[in-house]
Amino acid sequence: MKKHNLVSRLELVNLTKQYPGCLANDNISITLMPGEIHALLGENGAGKSTLVKTIYGVVAPDKGDIIWDGKEVDIKSPSIARDLGIGMVFQHFSLFETLTVSQNIELCLSKTQLNKIGDLAKKITQLSEEYGLNVNPSRYVHSLSIGERQRVEIMRCLVQSVKLLILDEPTSVLTPQEVAGLFGVLRTLSKEGCSILFISHKLHEVTEICHKATILRGGKVVDTCVPNEETPASIAKMMVGDLAEQDAGYAKREGNERVFHVENLSLPAKQPFGTSLKNINFELKSGEILGIAGVAGNGQDELMAIISGEDERNVKHSLSLDNLDIGHLHAGERRKLGMAYVPEERLGRGAVPDMSLTENTLLTHSDGFLKNGLVEWQNVKEYTSALIAKYKVKCHGEFSEAKSLSGGNLQKFIMGREIGQNPKVLICAHPTWGVDVGAALAIHQALLELRDQGAAILLVSEDIDELFLLADRMAAVCDGYLSPVVRTEATNIDQIGQWMAGTFINNTSNRTQEAKA
Amino acid sequence: MIRIQARTEPSSIMKVVSPLLAITLTLIFGCILFSAIGKSPTQALHVLLIAPLADSYNIGEMFVKMGPLLLCAVGLSLCYRANMWNIGAEGQLLAGALGGSAMALYFIDSESAFSLPITLLAGIISGMLWAAIPTFLKLRFNSNLILTTIMFNYIALYLLIWAVHGPLRDPQGFGFPESAMFADSTLLPTLFESSRIHLGIVFAIVSAFIAWFILSKSHLGFQIRVFGSDEPAARYAGFSSKKLSWFVMLFAGALAGLAGVSETTGPIGQLVPNVSPGYGYSAIIVAYLGRLHPLGAILAAVFMAVLYMGGDLAQIEMGIPVAVVSMFQGVLLFFLLACDFFINNRLAFSNQATN
Numbered sequence: 001m002k003k004h005n006l007v008s009r010l011e012l013v014n015l016t017k018q019y020p021g022c023l024a025n026d027n028i029s030i031t032l033m034p035g036e037i038h039a040l041l042g043e044n045g046a047g048k049s050t051l052v053k054t055i056y057g058v059v060a061p062d063k064g065d066i067i068w069d070g071k072e073v074d075i076k077s078p079s080i081a082r083d084l085g086i087g088m089v090f091q092h093f094s095l096f097e098t099l100t101v102s103q104n105i106e107l108c109l110s111k112t113q114l115n116k117i118g119d120l121a122k123k124i125t126q127l128s129e130e131y132g133l134n135v136n137p138s139r140y141v142h143s144l145s146i147g148e149r150q151r152v153e154i155m156r157c158l159v160q161s162v163k164l165l166i167l168d169e170p171t172s173v174l175t176p177q178e179v180a181g182l183f184g185v186l187r188t189l190s191k192e193g194c195s196i197l198f199i200s201h202k203l204h205e206v207t208e209i210c211h212k213a214t215i216l217r218g219g220k221v222v223d224t225c226v227p228n229e230e231t232p233a234s235i236a237k238m239m240v241g242d243l244a245e246q247d248a249g250y251a252k253r254e255g256n257e258r259v260f261h262v263e264n265l266s267l268p269a270k271q272p273f274g275t276s277l278k279n280i281n282f283e284l285k286s287g288e289i290l291g292i293a294g295v296a297g298n299g300q301d302e303l304m305a306i307i308s309g310e311d312e313r314n315v316k317h318s319l320s321l322d323n324l325d326i327g328h329l330h331a332g333e334r335r336k337l338g339m340a341y342v343p344e345e346r347l348g349r350g351a352v353p354d355m356s357l358t359e360n361t362l363l364t365h366s367d368g369f370l371k372n373g374l375v376e377w378q379n380v381k382e383y384t385s386a387l388i389a390k391y392k393v394k395c396h397g398e399f400s401e402a403k404s405l406s407g408g409n410l411q412k413f414i415m416g417r418e419i420g421q422n423p424k425v426l427i428c429a430h431p432t433w434g435v436d437v438g439a440a441l442a443i444h445q446a447l448l449e450l451r452d453q454g455a456a457i458l459l460v461s462e463d464i465d466e467l468f469l470l471a472d473r474m475a476a477v478c479d480g481y482l483s484p485v486v487r488t489e490a491t492n493i494d495q496i497g498q499w500m501a502g503t504f505i506n507n508t509s510n511r512t513q514e515a516k517a
Numbered sequence: 518m519i520r521i522q523a524r525t526e527p528s529s530i531m532k533v534v535s536p537l538l539a540i541t542l543t544l545i546f547g548c549i550l551f552s553a554i555g556k557s558p559t560q561a562l563h564v565l566l567i568a569p570l571a572d573s574y575n576i577g578e579m580f581v582k583m584g585p586l587l588l589c590a591v592g593l594s595l596c597y598r599a600n601m602w603n604i605g606a607e608g609q610l611l612a613g614a615l616g617g618s619a620m621a622l623y624f625i626d627s628e629s630a631f632s633l634p635i636t637l638l639a640g641i642i643s644g645m646l647w648a649a650i651p652t653f654l655k656l657r658f659n660s661n662l663i664l665t666t667i668m669f670n671y672i673a674l675y676l677l678i679w680a681v682h683g684p685l686r687d688p689q690g691f692g693f694p695e696s697a698m699f700a701d702s703t704l705l706p707t708l709f710e711s712s713r714i715h716l717g718i719v720f721a722i723v724s725a726f727i728a729w730f731i732l733s734k735s736h737l738g739f740q741i742r743v744f745g746s747d748e749p750a751a752r753y754a755g756f757s758s759k760k761l762s763w764f765v766m767l768f769a770g771a772l773a774g775l776a777g778v779s780e781t782t783g784p785i786g787q788l789v790p791n792v793s794p795g796y797g798y799s800a801i802i803v804a805y806l807g808r809l810h811p812l813g814a815i816l817a818a819v820f821m822a823v824l825y826m827g828g829d830l831a832q833i834e835m836g837i838p839v840a841v842v843s844m845f846q847g848v849l850l851f852f853l854l855a856c857d858f859f860i861n862n863r864l865a866f867s868n869q870a871t872n
Contacts, residue, residue, distance in 0.1 A: 310752050332755025343753055352747040362739060363754045374734050 007070045009034045009195045010055070010164055015064035017050055024050040025061070026219040032164070037186060037196045039206040039227060041239055042216035046436075048199050051216070052166050055197070056088045057081040069163075082108075087157025088166040093149050095141045102137035105156045113160065120159070127158050131185050146295060147178035154185065165189065166197045171205055172433075175295055176464060176497035183209050201437075202465065203232035215239055236437050250448055252472050252488060255285025259456045260339075260425045265318040267306060275299040275480045277306070282475065282485055284425060284456040289447065290485065291471025292460045293496050299480040300460050301344075304429050307458070308341045309334045321425065335364065340423035342414055344430045346407060350414045353403035357395065357413060358384045360402050365421055383420075391416040391442065408439030415443055419450050426450060426457045432466060444470060464493060464500075478502035522865040531860045536806055539852035540820070546848050556835055564834055565827030565845075575826060577712030581784050583822035584717035585610065585776035585793065589800030590807065590814040591721070591728045592769025597809050598732065598745040599765045605651060605666030606773045607797025608673035609644040613774025614781045615677045616643025618696055618788035621703040621781070622685060632702045637778055644774015645767045647673060652766040656759055670797070678790050685788055696788035705783040717779035721818070724772055728811035741765060773797060794825070795843075802850045821846070 010032040017025040024047045032038050040048050053059040055066065057075040065072055068084055075081050081088075095104050102121050106114065117123050124137040133151045141149060150170060157165055165186075171179045186196055186209060200206055206213055207227040215223040215238045223238045261283035269276040277299055284290055294300055305311035307319065309331030319327040321337055329337075341364075343350045351360045358377070361384045362369060369380050384398040391412045395405050402410060411431065418426060428447065432440040447470060451457055461467050467474055468488060475485040476499035483499040498504075547565070548558035569575050589606040596603040617640030624632035651665035678694070687697040705715040732738035744751040744761050751758065776796065781788050803821050807813030828842030 308753070309755060330755060330757065331752065332757065335755050341753070345749070348747055349749040349753045352743055352750045354746050355743070359739070359742075362736075363743060363750060366736060370736050373736055375736050375739060377734075 008032060008067070009036070009069060011067040012051075012055070013065040013067065015051065015054060015061045015066070017047075017054060017059060017061050019050075023219050025054070027064070028216070028219075028221055030214050030221070032195045032197065034163075034193045034195055035190050036212060037190050037198055037210045039210035039213035040197060040199045040216065041203075041206065041213055041235065046216040046239075047219040048216055049168070052088065052168065052197065052199065055081070055164075056086060056166060079110075082160055085161065085163035086166070087160060087162035087164070089150065089153040089157065089168065089170060091168045091172070093153055095149055095152060097142035098140070100138055100140050101135055101144075101152050101155075104141060104152065105137075105159055108156060109159065117159065123159060124155060127155060131158065131188055132181070133158075133185060146173045146297070147175070147181075150174070150182070151185075158189075162194060164195045164197065166199075168199045169201065170198070171200060171202060172462065173296055175500045176493055177501065179205070202463075203235050204465070206235065207232060239437055250444075250469065253287055253289075253451065255288030255456070255472065256454070257286060258283045259286045260284040260319075260321050260458075262307070263318055263320070265306070265315060267302065267311075267313065267315065269302065270311065270313075275302055277302055278480045280480075280482045282482060284458055286424070286456050287451060287454045288472040289451050289457040289459050289470050291467035291474045291488070292458070292477055292482075293464055293467050293474060294460075294462070294477035294500055296462055298477045298500075300429070300477060302480070303477070304341075304343070304427060304460060307427055308339070308343075335421075338422075338424035340364070340418040340421050340426045342411075342418050342426070342428040342431055344433065346410045346414060347403055351402035351410060354401060356399045356401060357388065357393075357405075358398045360413070361387065361417055363417075365417055367421065387413065387416045387420060391446070408435040411435055412439055412442055412446075415446055419446055422453075423450075423455055426455055427460075428457060429460045430462060431459070432461075432463065440466075464496060467496075468493065476500045476504075478505060481505050520865045521862050524861055524863050528860055528863070531856075532808065535856040535860060536808070536817075536853060539806075539849060539856045542852040542856075543845065543849045546852075547845065550841070550844075551837075554837075556837060561831060561835060561837065564831045566823060568830050568834075569823045569826035574712065575830075577709070577714045579819070579822045579826050580714045580718045582796075582825045583818045584715075584721045584783075585780055585796040586800050586803050586821050586825075587721035587814060587818035588717070588724055588772045588776035588779070589769075589797050590803035590818055591725045591811050592765075592772035593800055593804040594807065594809045594811055594814055595728055595732070595741065595765045596769045597804060599741045599761055600745045600748065601652075601762055601765050602663045603648070603651075603666050603766060603769055604663055604801065605648065605669050605797070606769065606800050607793060607795065608666065608670035609647045609770045609773035610777040610780075610793055610797045611670075611673040611677050612647035613640035613644035613777030614788065614792045615673070615680055615777075616640055616646075616774070617778025618685060618699075618781045619680075621699040622696055622788075624703050625697060625700050627700065628702050630702070632700070633705070633782070636703045636782060637775065640778020640781075641771045641774045644772070644777060645770040647774070648766045648770025649763075652762060656762060677788070677792070681788055681790055687787075694790055698787045699782060703782055704786060705779060713784050715779070715783040717776070717783050720775055720779060722815065724775075725811040725815050728768075732811065737761075737764065799825075799846060802846055802853075805850065805853055 008031045012028060012030045015025050015028045028051060042048050050059060054061050057077045057080055066075060073084065102124055105124065106120055121137040124135060128135045133155055135151050135155050141152065144152065170182060174182065190196060198210055207230060210227045213225050213227045214221055217239065225235065227235065262280055265277055265280040267277040275298060280303065292300065306315060309329060312330060315327035316325050317327060321339065326334055326337065347353050352363060358381050362375060362380050369376050381398055388395065388398060393413045394409045405413065415431065431443050435443065447457060459467065459471060471488050473485050474488050474491060474496060476483045476496055478500060479502055483504040544562065547562060551558040551561040569579050589610060593603060593606055617636050620636045620639035624636060647669060651662055651669055654660040654665050655662045681694040681696060685696045687695055705717060708714045732742065740751065740756045741761055743754065744756060744758060777792065780792050785792065799821055803814055803817045806817035806820065824842060824845055828839055831837040831841065832839050
């Protein structure tokens with residue numbers, strides 16, 4: 001080992017950032033060596049985003065030093081960060097859809113950088129081969145899949161000869177196969193000496209790829225560990241403190257009789273960039289969880305909207321509940337028949353931000369609280385207090401506005417509200433998206449309890465581990481098609497991953513043609 | 518260093534203080550304005566704000582002006598709560614005046630006790646009809662409610678002018694564009710012997726309480742509030758936006774129509790071209806000044822009525838042009854919206870400016 005390898009790439013010393021009413025980072029010190037893949041872990045609100053934004057120059061720290069390659073630096077803006085060799089891939093990509101890959105990359109390069117590179121397209125092709133990124137510089141971004149777009153973002157960092165790459169939840173939008181590809185790229189980068197700061201909620205990924213991990217809780221560093229000496233469960237414990245039970249090994253159930261089914265559902269997309277649904281058929285039995293996997297934007301939103309009734313188009317004979325056509329009823333009428341729905345967007349759809357939790361209870365749960373069209377507010381209030389206590393929703397009280405709750409707590413509230421209506425069918429979209437481990441555990445257990453009481457649950461999630469954990473039967477959507485439905489025990493992550501990528505589509509359409517012939 | 522910072526929670530203090538602050542700033546602006554045109558600011562403010570409340574006659578006139586303002590503002594509050602941008606209270610008021618007057622003229626020789634209720638009902642239904650057309654256009658063709666309601670204000674105005682020049686003109690009226698005086702049986706009773714205060718103000722205050730009751734106690738009112746504050750949530754919950762839109766628009770139309778017919782059967786006693794000095798437009802300011810709260814609208818309507826009265830008095834006593842009142846109203850709305858900014862934001866005084 002040469003001596004310069006001992007100089008750390010990045011050292012954070014006692015970084016502190018105070019927001020009004022919240023100490024986001026409290027004396028955080030972290031050291032990253034060249035080539036190190038370092039995981040940054042913590043529940044929502046633990047201070048991860050603030051920390052990486054500080055490193056990338058988006059947020060100015062109140063106190064503390066940043067030492068880069070042995071020298072103290074003051075990163076005042078992202079462009080200074082980029083000049084130092086820090087690249088960041090945000091959770092939400094910042095690409096122009098109407099431009100090509102190389103135009104997008106060109107946009108964030110300075111003139112001197114461009115002159116140095118010369119032929120940008122050639123450089124992109126060369127880097128693409130070197131790292132196996134498979135990025136074609138002349139393609140338009142709107143024609144790329146989510147995984148490809150992410151690789152464009154990584155390419156953007158590589159072109160600027162990056163020394164530290166920050167990735168914010170990079171795998172949440174990828175199929176398992178794409179994740180494996182990404183990890184290959186990251187390992188290559190690491191071997192060449194590029195440090196990587198990796199934020200993730202998925203602990204098994206961290207144990208798989210990261211060399212070191214720092215765990216944040218309440219803005220403080222609470223622990224560090226070497227992930228491959230730990231198990232996901234032991235890391236989870238460090239993240240949330242003493243968590244009595246762990247989220248694993250739930251028993252699978254066979255459903256009973258059919259309560260809900262979707263038959264020959266085809267629907268053109270409503271919006272120009274939406275997905276049309278193509279001949280979807282499945283049934284939902286009482287006492288089971290049917291999981292639907294899929295990469296975002298493959299028709300899940302459209303399917304949820306038509307099932308819940310928010311998409312008001314009439315599909316009378318395609319949806320039925322208890323053998324009764326419901327496809328022509330509006331959302332309120334479907335609720336009255338025993339359907340409940342947990343939407344993906346918590347704030348702004350599942351709950352009204354400016355209203356109290358009491359009022360938000362009444363949003364979907366009015367049964368038993370109305371008398372001659374008038375609301376019995378006292379009863380709603382008491383019910384809400386009980387709901388808050390039962391699901392351990394952290395808030396000031398039933399009078400708290402929905403927007404004052406953290407994502408996980410609001411989700412627990414919404415979940416509790418929907419479950420409290422004793423639905424026959426619960427439709428649940430991405431229930432633990434962006435939610436911390438503790439809240440996710442509570443949500444999982446609430447879902448299983450509802451299943452065991454005999455409700456039918458349709459669970460749509462991008463988190464494939466969650467589906468394997470909870471679902472009794474599984475399917476995947478791709479481009480508006482639904483794959484065959486299989487028992488979870490009879491499948492594996494490879495098969496579902498291939499279905500998410502659409503390998504079943506030709507078979508299905510062939511089969512339909514055969515059936516017609 | 519002073520910076521603007523978003524509040525984590527909206528300030529409940531500012532919600533109350535904001536209208537008061539806006540009124541204060543408007544008064545300060547008024548002082549500067551009056552000084553600039555060479556009038557004594559203290560005298561002008563006295564005439565504008567104190568004189569209208571100084572004697573019983575003026576107070577009575579103030580209530581006469583408050584009635585239609587409040588009726589329109591209560592309906593508008595409900596519309597705006599539901600994100601229905603109804604600017605058409607003026608037209609709905611005129612439609613009510615026109616429809617009610619036609620009915621009153623039909624009863625001109627009648628002494629039946631039913632003629633007044635039927636006349637009022639005709640006014641209410643005319644107002645509802647006038648609100649229904651833009652509502653239908655919006656729900657069926659997704660037309661812009663703001664534009665259609667404004668256009669319907671003009672249509673109502675010119676229909677009314679046509680009516681007083683044509684079919685409803687008093688045959689014995691020497692060609693003046695006015696209807697005949699209504700029969701006593703169709704006139705709203707006054708509340709006190711000596712003043713013009715009539716039943717209209719009672720309608721207005723009762724309507725404010727009804728609207729408050731609907732909003733805070735009923736499930737329908739809850740749905741209106743959800744619909745106004747978060748439309749995707751209302752759709753998710755399965756509330757029918759059509760039903761709610763129809764309800765608030767017809768409610769507002771009915772109240773504005775009642776305001777119109779109460780004017781013609783109340784203080785005026787006949788149909789004339791200038792039934793309203795822009796009550797329907799001022800009611801927009803009243804609704805906002807009252808925080809879109811029906812009971813808040815009562816206080817706001819008092820203030821606006823005082824301003825109307827004061828404007829008349831200022832013109833008579835000090836020769837201040839009546840346009841000053843419109844300017845006052847405009848400035849008031851401006852300051853109100855500006856002060857509302859501080860409900861969700863605040864100024865942060867940081868002492869780290871030197872760092």
